[in-house]
Amino acid sequence: MTTRMSSVWTWGVLLAILGRVDAADALTATARQILDAAGVKGGLIVHLGCGDGKLTAALRASDSFLVHGLDPDAKNVETARAHIRSLGLYGKVSVDQLRGNHLPYADNLVNLLVCEYARERVSESEMTRVLAPGGVALSVNPKSKIPNPKSVKPRPEGVDEWTHFLHDASGNPVAHDRVVGPPRHLQWTSDPPYTRSHEHTPSVAAVVSTDGRLFYIADEAPVSSMLRSAQWHLVARDAYNGVLLWKRPIAQWWPHICGWTQGPRQLQRKLVAVGKRVYVTLGFHAPLSALDAATGETLRVYDQTHGTEEVVWHKGTLLLVVRSVTPERVAELDKWVQLSKEKKSPLHSRETIEPLLKQFRGIEGKAEMAVLALEADTGRMLWKKAGADVDGLRPVSLRAIGDRVLLQKAQNVVSLDLKTGKEQWTAACAAPLRVVGDRAVVCADGKTVAAFSTETGEALWTQKPLLSDVRDAFLIRGSLWLGGFKPYSTGRQKHTGPAWGPYFVTQHDLATGAVLKEINPENPSHHHRCYANKATDRYIVGGRRGTEFIDIQTGEVFWHSWARGVCQYGVMPCNGLLYCPPHACGCYVTTKLSGFNALAGQRSEVRGQTSETGRLERGPAFSGISKLKSQISETGDWATYRHDAARSGATRSAVPVKLKAAWQTALSGNLTPPTVAGGKVFVASVDEHRVCALDADSGKAGWDFTAGGRVDSPPTVFGEQALFGCRDGH
Structure with a gap:
């Protein structure tokens, strides 16, 4: 009898397990069917009407997704949270209560909106508002879970990409x-809050964007x-919500212990993204690779491209500057890697690093250079220029427009045929090549501004600039705009020089060079940031103090001292947003x-004032709170971050000199950081949206609470209340 009952029990358990496995497999299949129908491979998914949260959890098919469920029923929310937490997914998947008919998201944020029975609470216009350009909304049959036809939010007119270091080819x-x-x-913010060092190689480089995605190279060391x-x-x-889609390691890069302005500008040109492809060198000496933009998978490694240091994509053709990888180059870079690990390294001092840097550059300069043109899709070489054809090639001078390639070698600007590499014309100019347009090629420095016909190379005009230091050149709406500085002195040795003065802007007629407008902003003190500026068709986005928007029509300057870019790169304006990489x-x-931030301008729709009614939500413990005066002991408790409101970081409690572990949880x-009061230890798990209370003497779990978003601070204990803030607005 006992054996028979045991067998029945065993089979029952097995069937129950198999039933759960089948149910899980069915949910996985349903989630995959939804994702395939939507065509979304990563980003932010919102599940509207999430119910028990099981499908919500299944929608996180990979680490490329962040999933947020909404449901109007508070009991469903609790059930869904418990299920997701049981899977160890909470944070990457989370759930909150849908209140009213407004979705709690910024404009243009969501990649996939999956709608079930809560759809009738939210209007089509509201769903469209939160969808990112290219984002997908689809409804799901609540019984069959079969997705209905999707709707896709189009990319708005008047929004651009930024595919190269300097916008495009x-x-x-x-x-x-x-x-x-x-x-x-x-719009969004992400880690790291700041980068490794103000004095050394910037930790972020080569930020580009295409097809709703953002790509950059970063040093993620502590x-x-x-x-x-x-x-x-x-x-x-x-690009619209900052969700991490993927990343690939880079084996070796420019030495990280080197002056922040001493790295080659070519580092910014080793990454290009166009449409569904990313073109990058995954190492300082590495060949060029083509990656799938959605997944990071390697699609092709191009032959004969080891040592690629500049990449330009134009009309299906890859144009590359390649420096041959010699044994001397490899050995020198390896030496710097070892020196960077030494505690007393000559790299740590500006005086002792200079001869090493001179030697490094000397070895780099001896390597042979070449310019290559390849078919991007096949890798087939179209043409190659080497030897005398590229002697004196200037960094970051390779450009392309129409059916021609332009570059500058020594004191000559050269135009080549895009498909054959045949030389079309040569024009003499000592000033560096700055910008190329359909009508003119412009060279400029503090001594000369010269324009040449893009078609023939004929000199259009030459003049002495109004600026002693030309920082920027832009072609905007058929005009040439120059930005830079005039001589400036404070009468002291310190804080003197052009970059400490105002940033001036001049508009020139592209055909004649005549000055059409001058914009003379005030001097905000400090110096200009150590990067070139960017622009849009409406604004010059300056870096004089932070990020200044200079209206080219009115001359008005909008100052933003709190937003700035990373050294040597700056900021990036595209996708209707301003991207500000982290810096030191x-x-x-x-x-x-702090952090990597995407900032949006004024929204077209201005929402009214939020009603104060109903903003205070009374939980089940609200009526039980009676002690509004703090009972915290001044000597025994640590009830708030850094102990008290003065942030003293000090306590009167006696602490033994020799410490030993009392417990570990x-x-x-x-x-x-933890806080301690009333015999309990309080700590928050930020990304899991959770606050926990432990017994102070034993470390045993007391209670935990799941909030509606990331917890932004350690709990503060006041009376019988544990108070904390969270990123859902509460």
């Missing part, structure tokens, strides 16, 4: 983007010490934004 750093404007909203080896990666994020600058530290996630 022409090197004209101007986005044809009418939506980018002075920042008024934070900021704790520059002696830590660099950890360079190619990183891909969604400490200027205006009390007001500056494992908690998952990114934890806040």
